Amino acid sequence: MSDDRQDFGGGAAKAAQNATDRMRASGQHMMESGSTIGVKILDQVEANAQEAFSALRAAAQAKDLSQVMQIQGDYLRAQGQRSMEQAREIGQLIMQFGRAAVSPGGDKPE
Secondary structure (H helix, E strand, C coil): CHHHHHHHHHHHHHHHHHHHHHHHHHHHHHHHHHHHHHHHHHHHHHHHHHHHHHHHHHHHCCCCHHHHHHHHHHHHHHHHHHHHHHHHHHHHHHHHHHHHHHCCCCCCCC
8 A cells, every 4th residue: 555655646746747737837927918018008008108199299280270170070080990900919919828827738829
């Protein structure tokens, strides 16, 4: 029976070590995923700010109120489209990271 106990104890220790290793890898993956999403959001914020300043410059150079209204309308329409696209991109990243977290190989998204 002593051999059975040692086999059981060794197996339990190995299983515990494997679980610890998987948890560590999962934590690392979550940290990398959060960083990737954070950088993507910062890129989007930067693009939005550049577009806003571009529209402000154009409005400042407008010859009359109708031009200002046209510039503003174009900007708002484009910003709405950008917002939808940006939300879709973030959603896709989150889904990819979620799939990678539960997949056996833990494949990282592209």
